[in-house]
Amino acid sequence: MSYKVNIARQFMEAIPHSRDLGMVLTEIENGVATIMMPYDERLIGDPETGVVHGGAVSALMDSCCGAAVMSHPSNPGATATIDLRIDYMRSATPGQALSTTATCYHITRNVAFVRATAVDEDTDNPVAMATGTFTIEGQGR
Amino acid sequence: MRKPPEPVQVIKQRRDEALSKLVGRVPYIQYLGVTFDRRGDELTAVLPYADKLIGNPLLPAIHGGVTSAFLEITSVISLSWVTLWDDLESGELEGDSTAFRMPKTIDFTVDYLRSGLPRDAYARARITRSGRRYASVHVEGWQDNREKLFAQATGHFLMPKPRSDKP
Numbered sequence: 139m140s141y142k143v144n145i146a147r148q149f150m151e152a153i154p155h156s157r158d159l160g161m162v163l164t165e166i167e168n169g170v171a172t173i174m175m176p177y178d179e180r181l182i183g184d185p186e187t188g189v190v191h192g193g194a195v196s197a198l199m200d201s202c203c204g205a206a207v208m209s210h211p212s213n214p215g216a217t218a219t220i221d222l223r224i225d226y227m228r229s230a231t232p233g234q235a236l237s238t239t240a241t242c243y244h245i246t247r248n249v250a251f252v253r254a255t256a257v258d259e260d261t262d263n264p265v266a267m268a269t270g271t272f273t274i275e276g277q278g279r
Numbered sequence: 280m281r282k283p284p285e286p287v288q289v290i291k292q293r294r295d296e297a298l299s300k301l302v303g304r305v306p307y308i309q310y311l312g313v314t315f316d317r318r319g320d321e322l323t324a325v326l327p328y329a330d331k332l333i334g335n336p337l338l339p340a341i342h343g344g345v346t347s348a349f350l351e352i353t354s355v356i357s358l359s360w361v362t363l364w365d366d367l368e369s370g371e372l373e374g375d376s377t378a379f380r381m382p383k384t385i386d387f388t389v390d391y392l393r394s395g396l397p398r399d400a401y402a403r404a405r406i407t408r409s410g411r412r413y414a415s416v417h418v419e420g421w422q423d424n425r426e427k428l429f430a431q432a433t434g435h436f437l438m439p440k441p442r443s444d445k446p
Contacts, residue, residue: 200342223387
């Protein structure tokens with residue numbers, strides 16, 4: 139495990155909500171971040187099927203997009219979400235962990251543009267996709 | 280002859296029971312601690328502050344994902360509530376659990392206008408279009424001042440199939 143991933147993991151652990159949902163940052167490098175969130179019965183949105191609530195997917199997407207921005211080589215000091223759109227393409231399969239990969243594909247002095255995809259074990263068929271814009275606050279150089 | 284009006288307590292109990300059944304079925308709503316205030320058919324969602332909702336411990340601020348989830352819950356419950364209302368009032372809901380099926384989110388877009396402060400948050404949804412299959416919802420979230428929104432969102436939803444095509 140690289141030094142950077144280690145720091146990022148500790149960063150995730152310091153975020154109370156992400157820690158509470160058991161999110162684990164598995165990859166972070168050059169504006170790309172991957173976060174895994176285990177299946178949890180507390181997150182069920184549809185009691186008849188056991189499918190996870192869209193809101194929990196949002197929390198995962200938002201965390202992951204923010205992490206991607208923070209890992210961009212231009213080294214932003216801090217970031218906050220301006221807007222985030224999520225398309226829910228199918229229900230996540232009950233019992234399976236969700237994994238999201240976010241890419242910060244463009245960054246200006248003030249704004250970062252991010253795309254993200256969430257999958258369960260069927261990695262060829264995304265559960266949800268997100269696009270968002272984020273603020274850039276202070277350069278950490 | 281006109282039917283005598285129902286006693287107010289009977290009406291209130293029927294509505295509150297249906298609302299708590301609708302909300303109480305969803306584990307994720309319980310996990311976040313979201314509750315709903317009702318005035319007639321108008322709902323206001325309440326997100327009581329809890330430490331586990333924090334996303335930025337330095338500010339501190341509520342997690343953006345929590346804000347998004349809160350607004351999405353408000354939208355889905357408000358939509359279900361409107362769909363449920365007529366059957367609830369005409370007494371056709373008795374023992375029919377399929378009536379509590381929720382719409383599915385197609386897409387949801389959140390504007391983060393201010394950081395969510397470590398205190399209670401409120402939200403109200405307006406259904407801008409409600410068709411047989413699709414619905415559009417706009418939802419506003421605020422904390423201390425109703426006029427100062429901390430977030431707003433728009434979403435599109437797929438409505439559940441009607442309970443039964445009534446004969």
